Amino acid sequence: MDKNIVVPVLLFLCVTYAFKLLLDARMRYLMLRASSAEAVQALMAGEQGLRRQAALHGGLVALSLGLALSVVSALGWGPAHPGTWGLVLSALGVARLAAYAWERRVGP
Structure with a gap:
């Protein structure tokens, strides 16, 4: 570029x-x-939950991308191979769905 x-x-x-x-x-x-002291504590507790969920989401995405790229490397595919893009994008989708399911099951 x-x-x-x-x-x-x-x-x-x-x-x-x-x-x-x-x-x-x-x-x-x-x-x-x-705000009052109770409102400040509620705000901080909510932000802590959001940070935890963001860490979970980031970890799942990184894990799934790492696994997908390991599979791509094991198969010997290059960056121009359509299977590479399909595998990486599906890994991202699976990670996002897993994070959503975890958050829904466990709650904020």
Whole structure:
């Protein structure tokens, strides 16, 4: 890819993400300042549950991608082989469904 295209796009994405982080921090500050102690504890407990679910989701996706790429390597397929893409995308789908089933079974 041409650097004249990639650098401005990445710069835009970084600036946008930084702006989002600032807005989120400001909203959290306003919420925490105006809330009671019980509301703050409930907010923190909810965020802890979301972090745990995100870790579970990321772990399942990484595990399934690793297994899929190991199978691709064992079969000797290259990156241009259609089976490679099918296996990797199906592994992602299975991981997302497994994370959904786990969250639904265990709960937040």
